[in-house]
Amino acid sequence: MATLCRPSIAVPDNIITMDETLQLARTIHADHPQLGLVLRLIENTGVRTRHIIQPIEQTLQHPGFESRNLLYEREAKRMVPPVVFGALDNAGLGVRDIDLIVYVSCTGFMMPSLTAWLINELGFGTETRQLPIAQLGCAAGGAAINRAHDFCLAYPHANALIVACEFCSLCYQPTDIGVGSLLSNGLFGDAVAAAVVRGHGGAGVRLERNGSHLVPDTEDWISYAVRGTGFHFQLDKRVPTTMKMLAPALRALSEQHSWDISGLDFHIVHAGGPRILDDLCTFLEVEPEMFRYSRATLTERGNIASCVVFDALERLFRDGGVGDAGRGLIAGFGPGITAEMVLGTWAAAPRPAVGHLGAIGHGRRAEEQAGVG
Template sequence: MATLCRPAVYVPEHVITQEETLDLARRLHADHPNLPLALRLIENTGVRKRHLVQPIEATLRHPGFEARNRCYEAEAKRHVPAVVERALADAELSAADIGAIVYVSCTGFMMPSLTAWLINTMGFPSHTRQLPIAQLGCAAGGAAINRAHDFLTAYPESNVLIVACEFCSLCYQPTDLGVGSLLSNGLFGDGVAAAVMRGQGGTGVRLERNGSYLVPDTEDWIAYRVSSTGFHFLLDKRVPTTMEPLAPALHELAGAHGWDASGLDFYIIHAGGPRILDDLSRFLEVPAEAFRFSRATLTEYGNIASAVVLDALRRLFDEGGAAQGARGMVAGFGPGITAEMSLGRWSVQGAAEDDLDREAADLERAEAARTTTG
């Protein structure tokens, strides 16, 4: 069974607080007719501070899409290797042990993907599979975990490296003045995260099932408009309401596994904003405390897109992990509107792994029996 090990996370050294963000909005958009609304929305995000890959003065300038993308590539190459090294060390593996790299990002573009550069510069085998994912936005963190799980189901003796690199500040567009854009300017932050999923052994979340769900007719709710100046983020005001249609999908995935989504031991959830977490708490009927890791990421780093779920999982590790066999859920939400969800148990390497294997096998047999009789 594949185990998602401890993630490593990096956030840049340049920091902007919420107070500084609000002051900037007042100064830059003093005549905006909806400024009071935008200020209120930014305050309600609960984001105390964010980390930026450039100083705020450089972030506010727009030297053009080409320069922005050069910055993305340079900063990715500058910071990703150290994060990858820490993730490999935490999983007690080396680059030579990796069979596939899943790289997710929606804030810059490279071809070949950064995966090719990592293989060439960090000692990964030349036969390492590459899976770059560029168009799932915040949901890509969950998708990376699920695709790694799928790969290890097919190749259980292998291991997969997951990398999420998001420099959201490089998508700032000074001419985008809609309320959704102003809110985004105070919500998103920059960060890099990496984790190894081991096919055998390891301490962390032992994945047992994954699934995807697309909310019908919501594909224009979160989107990019691409122009000569780069990526223009579009955020529909209905996005905060998406937990009502997504919560049943989480219940269905857990129910198919014989679990109750309202009764799990830990939840690692993408923190797109406080309304998302508040509504999910209500619709899943779990206490707000269940999402403390996601809320801490939002408060301290802002929405770091695909890297959120890995940072939230890192916080669970920092808290001491969970009890052996504790059941949990990992979920990322993003454009589509798409949910990428997975279920697993906390596993400590060498501690009663046979019991977890037997229980997982029993679930598989019971599901096969239901399918046959159905």
């Protein structure tokens, strides 16, 4: 049975706080007719700190889409390799053990995908399959897990590496002053993440069933307008109500697996904002404590798009996980409106035998193969 192993996460060094965000909004948009509403909405996100790829003074400038995309590529190539090796270490594997790389990102564009660069530069086998996913937004973290799960179901002894890279701050558009755009300026953060799905062996979340759900006729609720200045994020005011439409799909998937979603042992969901978590408590009949890891990600790092589910899951690992065979849900939500959902059970790591090389040794061998470190 395929196992999602412990993720590896990294965030940029530049930090912006809630207070700084509010002060910027007051300064830059002092004459905005709905400034009071914007400030209240940003405060209500609960986001206390965010990490961004550039200092805020540079983030607020717009040198053009080409310059921003070159920065995206440069920083992706700088930040992704360490999290890849971290994820391989966590899974006890090396680069030559990977059969598929799933790369998800919606904040920059490269062709060939970063997957080709990773294979060439880090020493993955030239037969490694590549699956870039660029247009599922925040749902792509869940989709990556599901496509890796599908691959390992088809090839039970194969292993898949997931990489998520989101530099949301590079999508800042100074001319977009709608309430939804200004809210997003105070909500999104930057991060990179990686995780391995092992087809056989490993510790973490044993993946049992996955599913997708699209809410009809909501394509324009979350979208990009692609213009000469790059990606312009568009957010409909109805988006906060989406859990009323998606919660039944989560419950239905659980029921198909003969599980009661209200009685699961862990929930790792995309925290696009606090309303999502609050509504899931109501519609799924679970206690707020069940979403503590997703809420911590939102509070400390903001909405980091496809990286959210991996950051929240890593927090669960860091906290010791749940009891062996504990049941849980992982879900990402994004444009469409789309939900990508997976059910799994917790599988604790076995105690290593004396003299066993262990995950760190495997990962370091991977770095040596790639000429890194």
